[in-house]
Amino acid sequence: MTQHTFEATRRQVLAGLGATTALTLGGCVPTPRPEGIAAAQRIGAERLLETVAYNLLEHEPERATSLGVDTGRYAYLRGKIEDQSPAGQDAYAATLRQDLERVAAYSREGLDSETVTNLDVVQSAYELALDGFALPYGDTPVGNWRTAPYVVIQNVGEYLAMPRFMQSTQKVENGDDADAYIERLEAFPASLDGELARIREARGMGVVPPSFLLDKAIVQMEQTIASAGKGELFADDLRAKLNAAGMPESHANRAKILESGVIAEALERQLTELRAEREVATDDPGMSARPYGEEFYNWALRSSTTTRLTPDEVHKQGLEELEALHARMDPILRKIGYTEGSVGARMTALSQDPRYKFAEGDAGRAEIMDFIAERIDWIKAQMPRAFNTLVDPNLEVVRIPVAEEAGAPGAYGGAGSKDGTIPGRFWINLRTTELHRKYDLADLTYHETIPGHVWEGEYSNRLPLIRSILAFNPFSEGWALYGEQLADELGAYDGFEVGQLGYLQSLAFRACRMVVDTGLHAKGWSREQGRQFFIQRNGSKPEEVQSEVDRYCSWPGQATGYKLGHSRIVDQRQRAQAVLGDAYDLKAFNDAVILGGNVPMDVLEKNVSRYIAGASA
Structure with a gap:
């Protein structure tokens, strides 16, 4: 099979976007000749999709910057931020409703x-999002993965997102960029007050986050306010960018005035509200303990899986998959000398083996970063064995900001900008080296980088703009787990069987997520029940589990999409193998999945069916 790369560059893709015009809904146009009808229909669809994309970015202009499309006629988006107020969210929903029609x-x-796939993906995403906007509270993702009932909490809210975004994504290369930076800061207090209005409304309905989440959020908010008072949120970042561009520091001085003044004051107002919520909060972790909780969780589960599976069905599937994975782990554990106790107990013992620990402190942090770099180099070299269509990701590994580490997961990753100027990133939590082991860090690296999130994002960035914006949790996370599987199949753990244990434990961990998430939100589990299920059944590290379970409490349903999506991709691969027999080709299958882009599970099945039909011809 011949290898090839994309013929169109990012620059060409973006130029093509800019060359189209806004959708015309009326007026007289020439009637195309019969042979031109199909072409005219396709061009009309492309223009519609571009219009829909920029209509969405009007409401989430930060995404335009992340994608690198806040240029030319859309450069004004670089100085805007999302309207977080109730009215702003209503306007967003109105736009979605109009464009869905x-x-x-x-x-x-x-x-x-x-x-057809592009149109179907938009229709599916918008229908799902509008069902979320119809709920009486929460932050609704549009082609995103975060299902958040609490608009401000330990891992949700602009108090976290805005500093991270401005520091990592907002470029400052000239005076217009510096002006845009300040414009966003000037809009930030209103954004914070918009969130404040929504969480006050939710409290009025009786919707208050769990006490233990509020405890984390209050500490983080206090840290954010302290940083703002010293100019560390924005001014220091802007000053460094101005210096690098050889520009005067006047904009940085303005930024410091803003963040230590009106921004800090708006943050204080949110902190006051969080403290008021803490006075009435309970330690009930799940949505079932909150008004409209069942309705919210049912929608969150549908958003997170793009299926109609019930909580009971997801719970059952998680338990079944966990047992199957532990059956694969048992003989490996026996082979390396761990023979007594459950798989979870033996994995707990393995985690304490000093041979697989990183050093403590900064020495261990440096060791972790070197380990990740070596694994990325290895997996890059293997990709021609797994794909016909290759990409060369622009990738960097970054530590999660210290102020966020307590409420953050062990790691996360994602694609860079559509124009290639912002790299894909692997964010690694280094608050303690106890979060990671030498037998599981390689697998985590493959998940977040190659062939996982960063690799997949390179393909999505070559699709029409709206397809680069819209993502679906079970595909995003299912593909990253499938990337872990590919690394194993390509020999990542040859001669290092304990590393394969780390990979299988990772899959088992995601099966546990299906069980724990549904347990917390639909079966009345306590926070401690959720933690102990991971520790006792899977041998997961307590340090890792603590923030994990808390994350499920603030993002209901999201954690269920990982293993479910992986299982669907594997099911489709097995279907292709069964139908095609000798005509099946792994590289062609992988291309069919990844070139189809990030899609709901029903669209994935259609894409694989087209691959099977083509390979059968």
């Missing part, structure tokens, strides 16, 4: 399969 009404007749 346009997309749903657009005839698919005569369109190629790729364009």
Whole structure:
């Protein structure tokens, strides 16, 4: 099979986007000749999709910056931020409703399969998001993975997102960029007050986060306010960027005035509200203990899996998959000398083996970063064995900001910008080296970078803009787990069987998530029950589990999409193998999945069906 790379560069893709015009809904146009009808239909669909994309970015302009499309006629987006107020969210929903009607009404007749997929993906994402906006509280993702009932909490809120975004993504290369930076800071207090209005409304309905989440959020908010008072949130970052560009520091001085003044005051107002919520909070972790909790969780589960599976069905599947994975781990554990006790107990013992620990403190942190770099180099070299269509990711490994580490997961990763100027990133939590082991860090690296999130994002960034914006949790996370599987199949653990244990424990960990998430939100589990299920059944590290379970409490449903999505991809691969027999090709299958882009699970099945039909011809 011949290898090839994308013929279109990012620059060409973006130029093509800019060359189209806004959708015209009325007026007289020439009637195309019969042979031109299909082409006209396709061009019309492309223009509609571009219009829909920029309509969405009007409401989430930070995404335009992250994608690198806040240029040219859309450069004004670089100085705007999302309207977090109730009215702003209502306006966002109105735009989605209007654009959904346009997309749903657009005839698919005569369109190629790729364009039909693009329209179907938008329709699915918008229908799902509008069901979320119809709920009486929460932060609704649009083509995103975070299902958040609490608008401000330990891992949700602009008090965390805005500093991280400005420091990592907002470029300052000229005077216009510096002006845009200040414009966003000037808009930030209103954004914080918009969130404040929403969490006050939720408290009025009786929707208050669990006490233990509020305890974390209050500490983090206090740290954020302290940083703002010293100019560490924005001014220091802007000053460094201005110095690097050889520009005067006047904008940085303005930034310090803003963050130590009106921004800090808005943060204080949020802190006051969080403290008021803490006075009435309980330690009940799940949505079932909150008004409209069942309705919220059912939607969150649908958003997180793009299926109609019930909480009971997800719970059952998680238990079954966990047992199957532990059956694979048992003989490896016996082979390396761990023969007594459950798989979870033996994995707990393995985690205490000093051979697999990193050193404490900064020495261990440096060791972790070197380990990750070596594994990235290895997996990059293997990709021609797994794909015909290759990419070369722009990638960097970054420590999660210290102020966020307590409430953050062990790691996360994602693609860079559409124009390639912002790299894909692997964010690693280094608050303690106890979070990681030498037998599980390689697998984590493959998940977050290559062939996982960063690798997949490179393909999505070559699709039409709206497809680069919209992502679906079970595909994003299912693909990253499938990337872990590919690394294993390519020989990542040859001669290092304990590393394969880390990989299998990772999959088992995701099966546990299906059980614990549904347990917390639909079966009345306590926070400690959730923690102990991980520790006792899977041998997970207590340090890792603490923030994990808390994350499920603030993002209901999201954790269920990982293993479910992985299982669906593997099921599709097995279907292709069974139907095609000798005509099946691993590289062709992987191309069919990843080139189809980030899709709901039903669209994934359609994409694989087209691959099977083509390979059968």
